[in-house]
Amino acid sequence: MDSYLASGHLKDSNSFFFNLAFELLNGCPWNCKGCFVNKEGSEPMTDQSYADLKNVMESFSEKNLYKPFIAFIQPVDFLSAGNTADILSDPRVIDILNYFRRISFQTTYLDISNAQKIADVLKKHYSNMELEINIIIEPDQVENTKYLKVLEANQDEVVRIMDWPSGVRKFGIMNVYNYDTTKVADLIKNYDYLHKRVEHLFETTIDFNFSLGRKDTLLTNDEFYEAATQIKDMFNDSLVSAEKGSYLRFSFGKLNDSLIERQYNWKNGEFYHSPLLYERYVSFVDELKIPIKEFTAKEFEEFEERIELEQYLNVGDKTECGDCPYLGSCVDRSILHLMDIHNVKDCLVAKNAIKVVNAQGPVTDVA
Amino acid sequence: MSKLREVTVPLPIESIKEFFQDKEIKFLVDYENSKIKDQVFLTYVSNLDIPIDIQVSKDFDQESLFKLVDHYMTVKTITNIPFLNSIARQIILTAAGSKISREGYLSEKQLSEYISTRRDTISIWLAFLNSVSLFMISSFSELNEKIKVQDTYDVIDDSDIIGLNVVNLLTREVMTEFYTTNIVAEKQFWFKQQFESYIFKGKSLYEFVEANLKSFLGIMVAVHDGKLPPNAADYFKDVDLDKQVERGV
Numbered sequence: 165m166d167s168y169l170a171s172g173h174l175k176d177s178n179s180f181f182f183n184l185a186f187e188l189l190n191g192c193p194w195n196c197k198g199c200f201v202n203k204e205g206s207e208p209m210t211d212q213s214y215a216d217l218k219n220v221m222e223s224f225s226e227k228n229l230y231k232p233f234i235a236f237i238q239p240v241d242f243l244s245a246g247n248t249a250d251i252l253s254d255p256r257v258i259d260i261l262n263y264f265r266r267i268s269f270q271t272t273y274l275d276i277s278n279a280q281k282i283a284d285v286l287k288k289h290y291s292n293m294e295l296e297i298n299i300i301i302e303p304d305q306v307e308n309t310k311y312l313k314v315l316e317a318n319q320d321e322v323v324r325i326m327d328w329p330s331g332v333r334k335f336g337i338m339n340v341y342n343y344d345t346t347k348v349a350d351l352i353k354n355y356d357y358l359h360k361r362v363e364h365l366f367e368t369t370i371d372f373n374f375s376l377g378r379k380d381t382l383l384t385n386d387e388f389y390e391a392a393t394q395i396k397d398m399f400n401d402s403l404v405s406a407e408k409g410s411y412l413r414f415s416f417g418k419l420n421d422s423l424i425e426r427q428y429n430w431k432n433g434e435f436y437h438s439p440l441l442y443e444r445y446v447s448f449v450d451e452l453k454i455p456i457k458e459f460t461a462k463e464f465e466e467f468e469e470r471i472e473l474e475q476y477l478n479v480g481d482k483t484e485c486g487d488c489p490y491l492g493s494c495v496d497r498s499i500l501h502l503m504d505i506h507n508v509k510d511c512l513v514a515k516n517a518i519k520v521v522n523a524q525g526p527v528t529d530v531a
Numbered sequence: 532m533s534k535l536r537e538v539t540v541p542l543p544i545e546s547i548k549e550f551f552q553d554k555e556i557k558f559l560v561d562y563e564n565s566k567i568k569d570q571v572f573l574t575y576v577s578n579l580d581i582p583i584d585i586q587v588s589k590d591f592d593q594e595s596l597f598k599l600v601d602h603y604m605t606v607k608t609i610t611n612i613p614f615l616n617s618i619a620r621q622i623i624l625t626a627a628g629s630k631i632s633r634e635g636y637l638s639e640k641q642l643s644e645y646i647s648t649r650r651d652t653i654s655i656w657l658a659f660l661n662s663v664s665l666f667m668i669s670s671f672s673e674l675n676e677k678i679k680v681q682d683t684y685d686v687i688d689d690s691d692i693i694g695l696n697v698v699n700l701l702t703r704e705v706m707t708e709f710y711t712t713n714i715v716a717e718k719q720f721w722f723k724q725q726f727e728s729y730i731f732k733g734k735s736l737y738e739f740v741e742a743n744l745k746s747f748l749g750i751m752v753a754v755h756d757g758k759l760p761p762n763a764a765d766y767f768k769d770v771d772l773d774k775q776v777e778r779g780v
Contacts, residue, residue, distance in 0.1 A: 175581050178551045229548045423547075423578070465544045472541050476567045476575065487570055489608040489732075492578025 177424045182224045184264075185236035185438065185446065187431035188257065191246030194272055196302055197346075198339030200378040201239040206431065208247075213433040214256040219459035220435075221263040228461055230426065234296070235264040238446070239378070241300070242269035243278050243322070249285050258289045266294035270337060273299060273318040279325045286326065295326060296333040299365055300373075303338045304346040306361040315365060336366035337443070339375045340391050353394075355402035377447035388506040395442050399514030423496045426464070428454065435464075437471070439498035441512065451505045475500035484511040490518055537586075539565040540575055550581060557582040562599070563591060570602040577608040577732070584613045597645060604652050605694040609732045616699045622646060623660070623700060626653045627709055655693050658717040660700065660709055665719055666726045666736055667748070681721050690724040698731055698739040706743055 187206045209217070224230040242248045251257055261267055267290055286295065299319060305311045323332045338358075343349045352358050359370060372395050376383060429436040429446050435454045439445040456463040475495045479485050485500065490513070494500055499512055534555045538546055542558065550556050560576075562568075562585045567575055576583050587596065600622070603615045614636070621635035626646050633642065646653060665680040700706075729735050 174547065174550070174579060175554065229551050469541065469544060473566060476541065476571055479571050487607065489574065489577070489606075491571065491574045495575075496578070 174423050179226065179229045179231045180424050180426050181233045182230045183234045183236070183425070183427045184232075185238050185427075185429045185444065186261075187238050187429070188251045189237060189240045189242060189245040189248055192240035192244055194241060194244065194274060196272065196300065196339055197304065198341030198373075199375050201375060202378065202380070203240055206239065207433075208251065209254060209256050209260070210433070211256075214260065216433065216459045217260050217430070220461070221260060223459070223461040224426075224464075230461065232264045234266045234268050235261045236268045236444075237261075238270070241271045241274075243271045243273070243282065244275050248278065249281050252282070252285045252289065261290065262293070264293065266296055266333070268296040268298065268333075270298040270300055271322075273315045273322065276318045276322050276325075279322045283325045283327070291329070294330050294333065295328045296335065297322070297326075298335045298337050298371075300337045300339070301362050301365065301370075303343065303352045303358065304348055306352060306358060307348055312362065312365075319365060334366040335368060336362060336370045337373045338370050340372050340395060341376065342390070343394065353398050353401075355398050371443040373443050374441065374445055377445055382447075382449045382451060383506065385506045385508065388502075389508055389512075392441060392508075392512045396512060396514045399517040423492075425496070426468070428464070437467070437498065437501075439502050441497070441499055441502060445502065471498060471501050472496075474504070478504055481509060482511075483509050490515070535559055537561060540567055540572065542579070557584070559583075560585045562587050563595075568595075569598060570606055572599075573602055573606050573610045573612075574608055576612060577606075577610045586614070593641065600645070601649070601652070603694065603696055604649075604656065607691065607695055609695050609698060611699055615696070619656075619696065620700055620705055622653065623656055624705065624708060627657055627660075629708060631708060652694075654717060656697055656700075658720060659693050659697055659722060659725070660706070661717050662719040662722060663701065663706070663736075663740060664710075665721060667740060667744070669726070670737060684719055684721045686721045686723050688723040690728070690730055692722070693725065695731055698736070701739045701743060703743045 188209070190204050190206050192201070192203045221232065224232060237252075252261075267286075297319075299315065301315070302311075319334070326332055343352050346352065355370075362370070374391060376387065376391055425440070427438045427440070427444060429438050429444075429448070429452075431448050434448075435456060436446075436448055437452045437454055439452075454464060454467045456467075472495060475498070478500065479491065482500070482503065485491050485494070488494075488511070494513060503509070503512060534553070535557055536546060536549070537559050539561050546558065550558075558581070560583055562572070565572065600615065600618055603610065603612075604619060618636055621633065621637055622642065622645055624631075625633050625642050633639065637645065662684075665684060668678055669675045669680050700709075724730055726736055731739065
């Protein structure tokens with residue numbers, strides 16, 4: 165596996181990676197379980213927001229020791245959204261997105277009738293970028309072979325249509341919700357089984373998407389804790405192999421790995437912090453809004469430094485974090501910030517899996 | 532221009548950026564004025580994993596220093612901080628009976644006070660260091676087929692039994708002195724988790740002792756033969772280790 169992720173040790177790095185998720189797409193006919201996306205909530209880029217973004221991109225430059233890496237285009241299925249081609253043809257959007265190395269979309273692959281039109285736009289304006297298409301899979305459909313066959317066939321067809329010179333990067337996403345409400349709860353709470361059913365559809369492992377964070381109001385503490393605990397229990401109760409562990413490293417917290425990541429969400433002209441709890445955590449509540457006026461990297465850095473310090477200073481009110489060797493990687497991924505927002509005291513992450521991710525399994529041959 | 536940067540932690544992003552551009556930069560942390568302390572400080576430094584040392588004033592509060600050393604000796608991560616490594620070395624070698632390596636940051640009085648009030652922690656460090664020779668034997672399969680150290684010695688199967696910074700003392704200098712001193716003979720154990728897992732920040736113990744392998748081999752052979760001279764470090768310089776190994780232990 166090559167360096168598909170913007171992660172690495174500080175001692176080996178020469179810059180920060182800068183990822184930005186853009187809320188630009190509207191319209192989606194699907195009703196995926198666990199999806200709380202406001203399907204018509206994305207305002208187009210305006211001259212003002214473009215100017216602000218331009219300032220941000222010029223500030224997050226290589227000269228300032230940042231490498232713009234992934235531009236995520238959100239929040240809905242890009243093949244089914246009503247405005248994908250129009251948005252991607254907007255000269256302001258083209259200018260901003262071309263600062264990045266990779267453009268990333270997500271899709272259910274349930275309707276690919278717009279694929280050619282979108283491919284034409286992508287080839288015209290974004291051909292120098294890497295292309296990443298994440299597949300959204302309904303967890304309660306993992307036993308539905310016909311459904312999976314359709315996804316596979318449509319994915320193959322879209323990849324053929326895109327005909328991307330550097331190939332299409334493929335990752336898998338599942339929404340997090342109360343899996344006990346499904347008829348196959350036992351199956352989909354078994355990570356190994358779940359993964360085996362769908363692993364042929366993407367390159368690495370399933371990313372669990374806390375879409376419920378997108379609710380218009382701040383999640384209740386119980387809602388947040390239950391969702392996070394469900395994924396934690398799934399991993400802790402499953403055998404995570406070393407091979408899967410090597411893929412899970414980004415979302416799970418390889419020691420020393422997350423410090424050089426800088427990841428944010430942009431919506432309607434505002435910037436929001438994006439913690440990493442199994443996957444990028446997207447929410448547009450005030451608690452995650454980044455207070456900026458000049459649209460410079462310096463303002464983001466001041467925010468990062470404040471959040472980092474607060475997390476370390478608040479360790480004392482957590483039950484497990486104070487003496488946990490993974491504390492640093494959780495702070496780097498702002499998990500303790502999420503815990504503070506939701507008044508969570510107990511560990512949120514799957515430590516059994518983290519041990520595998522950090523290669524702390526048994527030694528087979530020491531010599 | 533000096534490559535040493537005096538900082539407090541958490542490191543400002545500007546300092547990280549400076550390190551991006553020059554990997555030879557080393558950070559000297561003003562611990563007393565840093566905003567994070569104790570175990571959290573050690574975890575933070577461990578996670579950074581870049582060259583860091585700390586400095587404290589000569590009149591640094593003893594209780595705060597002892598607290599930091601306590602955490603250093605028990606924390607479940609590795610923080611390679613020369614200042615704390617040297618204090619641990621001073622404590623352990625003194626506790627082991629060394630008459631040579633008592634000098635260091637701690638005064639004789641402080642050493643005595645620390646050692647007398649942390650007997651459990653120090654005992655397990657001494658036992659672990661004394662047991663590293665078992666691990667070395669196990670690394671040579673032919674040798675271990677005869678000795679079977681895992682089956683011969685009492686097993687401690689507890690990943691939390693000892694702080695992981697103990698590996699910072701696995702240097703040729705410390706180990707030579709440790710084994711050639713009239714050490715407090717702590718019992719040897721097979722530390723199952725520490726000897727058999729990648730518990731040391733994703734590394735096995737072997738990666739820490741490998742650099743000292745020849746020294747250890749020489750020591751083991753000499754101990755076995757009862758030939759340890761007064762100045763063991765000089766003795767091992769000229770020993771033909773291959774011949775020693777061929778002779779068998």
